[in-house]
Amino acid sequence: MRTTRRIVAVGAAAALLAAVGAPAWAAPGPSVTTPYPAVVVGPGETVTFELTVSAPGRQRVDLAVRDVPKGWRAVLRGGGFVIDGVMTDPDQPPAVELEVEVPPDAAPGRYGLEVVGSSATGTDVLRIDLRVSRGAQGGVALTTDSPRLAGPADSTFTFDLQLRNDTPRDATFDLGGAGPPGWLVDVRPVGEQLATSIRVGGGESESVQVEVDPPDDTVAGRYSVLVRAAGGGLSARAELVVEITGNYELVFTTPDERLSADVGAGGTTTVVMVVRNTGTAPLADLRFDADPPTDWTVRFVPERIPQVAPGDSAQVRVLITPSGDAVAGDYIVRLSARNDQVSEDVDLRTTVRTSGLWGFVGIALILAALGGLWWVFQRYGRR
Structure with a gap:
């Protein structure tokens, strides 16, 4: 009986020593790590951490x-799934x-959470720290x-x-x-003809084209165009x-557009x-000229016009003053309106009519001549 107890005692002691020494011989537990365990984020952001999970052997x-x-x-x-573990x-x-x-309403401050990895050989805890800052979301x-272009009104x-997306998440923007x-x-x-939206990845940029077509009668000047992207x-x-640099056009005519006098x-x-002024730019310093028949005079009042707006x-x-000996009939007087950018010439048909007084004088002379002949015949005709 004593021998049996001693063996049991020795066996129990050996088992106790084995249990005490077990940690020195056991395989190490799993490890969960990430390169960036502390980050700054903005309210409403979604941030992704890449994790490395390792352990000795396959487990x-x-x-x-x-x-x-x-x-x-x-x-x-992992692998396109929401996961609870890995191999x-x-x-x-x-x-x-x-x-x-x-969450979008997260108050600025420091927050934390933990990722726990457990296996048959042990447990590891990874601490993740997040600091919420309203200026961090990008x-x-x-x-x-080239935010400014110039050209005539009939240009496109x-x-x-x-479009640059400096946030960490993808977004679709309406344009x-x-x-x-x-x-x-x-x-x-x-490269798109009909699309009115564009998807831009987080931290990426995409090209956008804007075409502006003003009305052809737009007055010369500077105009603002607002472009927006939202999503x-x-x-x-x-x-x-x-x-708009404008175009210069003018019409020179009479009020009823009848070029005759x-x-x-x-x-x-x-x-x-x-x-x-039928153009889109102001007409400045308009001057007038005339090309009349010989010995005629033509004057303009006023001689210049400072400006005519579009x-x-x-x-x-x-x-118009014809010469004193002008014969009755039609004459052409060329009139011109011009400035440094544009000119317009018109032909004014002028009809010279003799005075009615000369008609009466002519009739009187004829009557006087007839009267004289009658007197002559009356006095000398019977001889």
Whole structure:
């Protein structure tokens, strides 16, 4: 009996020593790590952590997320699935991601959560720290190297812009633009004809083209065109400038557009002419000239007009004096209106009519001659 107890005692002591020494011989537990365990995020952002899960040999490691802040969402993903564990492989570690969604109303401050990896050989805990800052979420921007273009009103102006998404998440943006009333503004992705939206990855940029078509009668000047992109709670805008250089056109005519006048030989006749600005640029320093028949005089009142705005008109009086010996008939007087940009010539048909007094004088002379002949015949005809 004593021998038996001693063996049992020795066996028990050996078992106790084996149990005490077990930790020195056991295989190490799993490891859960990430390159960036502390990040700064903005309210409403979704941030993704790449995790490395390892363990000696091939073994299953169960994964869990704990201490998630209230209102936040944390999900473990791998292989296209939401996962609760992985199978480790020293030659090809599994790809695991922790996706953390920060609520839009998250107050600025420091927050934390833990990723726990457990296996048959032990447990590892990875601490994730997140600092919420309203200025950390980035934004979007519309930029261009040429925000201002110039040309005549009948041109189409094309701008090339870049839409930059500086947030960590992808977003789809609706595109639009607005100009002055009557202008056509077309905003679309480069290479697309009908699309009015564009998807831009987080941290990436895409090209956007803007075509601006003003009305042909747009007055010369500078005009603003606003381009915007909005989506996913984000927005950007850019202001473009179109400078219309204008075109110069004028019409020189009479108020009723009848280019004819009656004038009297030796007298002065006033003809009213109208200058109409039918272009889109102001007509400045208008001058007038005439090419009349020999010995005629033509004067303009006023001799110059400082400016006629687009769509407006101005009158000038033309004083025409034929020569005193002008024979009755039709004559052409060429009138010109011009400035440094444009000119217009018209032919005014003038009809010279002799005075009625000369008609009476002629009739009187004829009657006098007839009376003289009658007297002669009466006095000498019987002899």
